[in-house]
Amino acid sequence: MDRTDPTYRIGGPGISRAGQYDGLGQALWVLDQHAQLTDDPAYAAAQLDRVDAAVNWLSRITASDPLGLLPPSNPGDDELAYGHITGDNLWAAAGLRSAIADAKLAGREDLAARWRMVDDRFEASLDRAIAVAVTRAGHIPPVLDATNGQDWGNYYAAYPVEVMAATSPSVRATLAWARIHMIQGLPTYYNGRSLHDYLGFSIFQTELKAGDVSRAIAGLYAELDHTTSTDAGWEWDISPFGYRGTPVDLAPHGTFAADYVALLRNLLVAEEPNGDITLLTGASPAWLAPGEHITVTAAPTARGSISFTERSTGHGETLSWNGSLMADTRLTWALPAWAKHIRVSGGTLVDGSAIVLPASSGSLTATFDGRRPAQSYALAVASLNRAYRAHGQTAPLVPETR
Secondary structure: OOOOOHHHHOOOOOOOOOOOOHHHHHHHHHHHHHHHHHOOHHHHHHOHHHHHHHHHHHHHHHHOOOOOOOOOEOOOOOOOOOEOEHHHHHHHHHHHHHHHHHHHHOOOHHHHHHHHHHHHHHHHHHHHHHHHHHHHHOOOOOEOOOOOOOOOHHHHOOOOOOOOOOOOHHHHHHHHHHHHOOEOOEOEEOOOOEEOOOOOHHHHHHHHHOOOHHHHHHHHHHHHHOOOOOOOOOOOOEOOOOOOOOOOOOOOOHHHHHHHHHHHHHHHEEEOOOOOEEEOOOOOHHHHOOOOEEEEEEEEEOOEEEEEEEEEOOOEEEEEEEEEEOOOOOEEEEOOOOOEEEEEOOOEEEOOOEEEOOOOEEEEEEEEEOOOOOOOHHHHHHHHHHHHHHOOOOOOOOOOOO
């Protein structure tokens, strides 16, 4: 924390540097995540004083801002621009929601109600500012009241906290903007001069939430296309279709590693906002080829742990699962989007292609028709190699399967 920042002196949240306010929401979110994942009311209660200081600070500082938001700033990083930074305010909304959840887990409905009033006021201001910004830019921009800045926190509107619905027009427009400006399947940074290796994860996670599964899987493969020989990630300073090495932000990069694990996990085990758990939402077509299988062992969730094995044949899939989940948890098995004429004995078919599993453990077989699409790591490698050759460069990757 920067001890010269006023938030430090008044006991507010951790700020990594003066004027970089995304740490406010991130700190509140992390504290609540630990409390929720451990289901520990005592831990949640122990955080209430520091959370209250953060919420009070946010309430005071936003009340004096003309837009009702965090103060305009230049973080000297990320967006590289001055103004009301979009990502900082999205994270603040996520942090306020997390603070409310923490208070509820601790049994302090009085604090939850008071903080909800702060959140309602703040998010109403944020909604207004985003609406104006989207009207101007056509998508959620990196700075709410300026026309410059690097895309960064504006990609976090629906992930990891769905402050805005992943399917909302503004978020969909922002996903489209991000995809248009991608090169080699990755976002670009520094006005398109560099690839960015972990900025795309929030895009792919949002696409997964929005039901654009094939794009999310394509994102995973794009990331794998750009890992090092030891499967590590980096940050930026690699030119598109140029030399694939950099002295900046060297691998292995911790943020990349965490984001990669989170995406892979959510492709296989997704926790819904209502507490449902969905299995295999983002299974790649390559993983579901006849004779292939997927095994997940003791995956932790906020509702308990789940293990399962899925085996594919030419006519469908068999799922065997065993969970230690809270009694009211709804466990759902998502069949692939191309599955047609689904037949299953046991379980309830919902939304045309998902099965509500009837117990915390068991085994079911689903048979279906449909053509499995051609999407795999090998195809992603071949596509990237062709693109390099088209730019007069040597193909960088040896084809392989994953």
